[in-house]
Structures are given as C-alpha cells and as structure tokens.
Amino acid sequence: MSSQPEPGTEPGSGRPDVLVHRFRSFDFPFQASFRDHFTILDPWTDSPDEPADAFLARRAGGARALVCVGPTPLPADTLRLLPSLQVVIGTSAGVDHIDLRECRRRGIAVTNAGAAFAEDAADYAVALLLDVLRRMSAADRYLREGLWLKNGNYPLGFKLGGKRVGIVGLGNIGSHVAKRLQPFGCDIAYNSRSKKPSCPFPYYASIHDLASNSDVLILCCALTEETHHVINREVMTVLGDRGVIINVGRGSLIDEKELVQSLLQGELGGAGLDVFEDEPNMPKELFGLDNVVLSPHRAVITPESFEAMRELTISNLKAFFSNEPLSCLVQHK
Structure with missing residues (x-):
C-alpha cells in the first residue's frame, strides 16, 4: 500500500504547501529560494485571472502555513477560507493588518519579522531625530535654493546630547534605539505594556507622564486598539513647544490632525515621521515646515534587512513543519 502524503503537501513533491498572501501589486522576490523547500501557492502567480478568494477556496x-507579505490585510473572512491553517508567518514588523482575534480563536500561531528589521528601524529613528534637531534636510534645501548667499547663515539647530528621550515601546526596535542613544548622553525612559524587570531605564505606566518628563518621544510600539491615537493633543501639549516626536511605528499611533495643528501653531517643536495614518496620502500642510522631516515608510527597509527577513521566514517555516519552536512569535491578546 502506498503511503499518503502529509496533508498540505503536494503529492510526489515531498514539499509542504505554503500559501503566499499578498497584494497583487506586491512583489515577492524570494519565491525562487522558497521553492527549494516548499510548494508555493500564490494566487497572483498561479492563477492571475481568477479571483483570489476563489483560488483560496x-x-x-x-x-497549513501562510506567508503574509508586508501589510496585506488578513481578515477573518479570508482566514475562514483556510480551514487547515495553523500558522501565519508575517514579513513585516507590525501585525495590525492581521485579525489576531480570529487567529487566537482558531489557535493559529502568528509570527512577525521584527527581529529582522529592528536594527535598521532604530538607525532610522535616530537619523530622523538628528535631522529634526539639527535641521540637516532643511539646511540642505536652504543651500540648494541659493539662500546661503542671499540671506546668510542658516538658523541654528539643537544638540542631541543630554536630551531626555522617552521611548514608547521598548521591544526589539525600542531597545536598539536606546542602545544607540546612550553614547550621545541622552537620559532615557520608556513606556511599555508592562515594566521590564531587567531594564535599567525609568518606567512610566502613562505616556502622558512620560511626555511630561521628556524632550523627545520616539514611537516604536505596535498599533493595537489600545495604542490607536495614543499620542493625542494632551500628550503633545505636555511635550511642549520644544518637544519632538519621532514615529517609526504606525501612523495611527498619532492623532494626525492634532499633530498638524500643534506643529502649525508652534505648540510642538518638531517631528520626524516615517509613517502616516492614510498612506501614501499625507498632510500637505507639513511640506513647508523646516522642523518636520518626512519619509515614505522606509525605516525598516534595506537590502540587508530584506535578506534577514527572508532567512527568518524560511527558518520559521522549516521550524513549523518540523514541530520546532517558532521565532518572533506574537502573543495574542
């Protein structure tokens, strides 16, 4: 009697099925290396003229395994088309696009790629902070527009050393941000879901209190129902007219309309923003402000981080199919 293939395995291939879930416009450049280990099911490659839901069904x-590429939404309706699904492997740091409640109900494990992106995101956060304080991008524009010759020296910026920096979310990214800021002589404090017993920095259970004792807030936390618009007008007010907000997390951590008004009215000292509430749309009122540095959601992306993400994704898939522990496992609430 011939042996039956494992459920979710292409007959005769010996390679388990892995579903790739992505926007049609999203490239998945690592498919070739994935095919060495798995049978890839990708609606947009395998059956481009068929509706994706029909392909899934x-x-x-x-x-049993799905790779969710970037921020492609993975709602409960899609999950219900996959009765055998046991694991979702995310390729982004955040997981707010995945219905974690449905995954928890179904017992589906979820991982992210935060460890692959943490160092690059932390580098970018510090770069944004330096740029906002020292006005490097604004000074570059000033020079290129011929204003140095016409108007004289550009106005002074502010030093980073000695600033009180509050980190919102001391996870993978936040910890690397703290590590990079310590040599500058910054006084670091943090807010997180809970106090970290081994952490040497002061902990504030309230972001309002953290802002009251900070010159800078750097947002590195996940977007959840609890953290949506966690940076509101009250937080901006206590941060003050020389305070700076850096966001490399998710756009909706900040009440963007209130942020724009605080900056336009001079009630906030500056901002470095890599993410926005309605990407790729963003408030054009910020374009003319020299104390604001804008970036098109690039903090985590480098060739090196992409390769680390590829390795982490393959490693997690291999671990899943070998019944070994997963890396970067998301704790469902």
Whole structure:
C-alpha cells in the first residue's frame, strides 16, 4: 500500500504547501529560494485571472502555513477560507493588518519579522531625530535654493546630547534605539505594556507622564486598539513647544490632525515621521515646515534587512513543519 502524503503537501513533491498572501501589486522576490523547500501557492502567480478568494477556496484549503507579505490585510473572512491553517508567518514588523482575534480563536500561531528589521528601524529613528534637531534636510534645501548667499547663515539647530528621550515601546526596535542613544548622553525612559524587570531605564505606566518628563518621544510600539491615537493633543501639549516626536511605528499611533495643528501653531517643536495614518496620502500642510522631516515608510527597509527577513521566514517555516519552536512569535491578546 502506498503511503499518503502529509496533508498540505503536494503529492510526489515531498514539499509542504505554503500559501503566499499578498497584494497583487506586491512583489515577492524570494519565491525562487522558497521553492527549494516548499510548494508555493500564490494566487497572483498561479492563477492571475481568477479571483483570489476563489483560488483560496479551490486550491489552498489544505494549506497549513501562510506567508503574509508586508501589510496585506488578513481578515477573518479570508482566514475562514483556510480551514487547515495553523500558522501565519508575517514579513513585516507590525501585525495590525492581521485579525489576531480570529487567529487566537482558531489557535493559529502568528509570527512577525521584527527581529529582522529592528536594527535598521532604530538607525532610522535616530537619523530622523538628528535631522529634526539639527535641521540637516532643511539646511540642505536652504543651500540648494541659493539662500546661503542671499540671506546668510542658516538658523541654528539643537544638540542631541543630554536630551531626555522617552521611548514608547521598548521591544526589539525600542531597545536598539536606546542602545544607540546612550553614547550621545541622552537620559532615557520608556513606556511599555508592562515594566521590564531587567531594564535599567525609568518606567512610566502613562505616556502622558512620560511626555511630561521628556524632550523627545520616539514611537516604536505596535498599533493595537489600545495604542490607536495614543499620542493625542494632551500628550503633545505636555511635550511642549520644544518637544519632538519621532514615529517609526504606525501612523495611527498619532492623532494626525492634532499633530498638524500643534506643529502649525508652534505648540510642538518638531517631528520626524516615517509613517502616516492614510498612506501614501499625507498632510500637505507639513511640506513647508523646516522642523518636520518626512519619509515614505522606509525605516525598516534595506537590502540587508530584506535578506534577514527572508532567512527568518524560511527558518520559521522549516521550524513549523518540523514541530520546532517558532521565532518572533506574537502573543495574542
């Protein structure tokens, strides 16, 4: 009697099925290396003229693993088309686009790629802070527009050394931010879901209190129902007219309308923003402000971080199919 293939495994291949879930416009450049280990099911590659949901229902019902590419939404309706699903491997640091409640109900494990992106995101956060304080991008524009010759020296910026920096979310990214800021002589404090017993920095359970004792807030936390608009007008007010906000987390951590008004009215000292509430749309009122540095959601992305993400994704898939522990496992609430 011939042996039966493991459920979710292509007959005769010996390679388990892995569903790739992505926007049609999203590239998945690592498919070739994935195919060395897995049978890839990708609606946009395998059956581009068929609606994705129809493909899932017809072809992917037995898939036990799914790779969610970037911020592609993975709602409960899509998860219900995948009755055999046991693990979602995320390729981004955040997981707010995945229905974690449905995953928890179904017992589906979820991982992210935060460890692959943490160092690059931390570098970028510090770069944004330096740029906002020292006005490097604004000074570059001033020079290129011929204003140095016409108007004289550009106005002074502010030093980073000695600033009180509050980190919101002391996870992978936040910890690397703290590590990079210590040599500058910054006084670091943090807010997180809970106090970290081994952490040497002061802990504030309230972001309002953290802001009251900070010159800078750096946002590195995940976007959840609890952290949506956690940076509101009250927080901006106590941060003050020389305070700076840096966001490399998610745009909706900040009440963007209130942020724009605080900056336009001079009630906040500056901002470095890599993420926005309605990407790629963003408030054009910020374009003319020299104390604001804007970036198109690039903090985590380098060739090196992409390669680290690829390795982490393959490693987690191999671990899952070998019944070994997963890395970067997301704790469902």
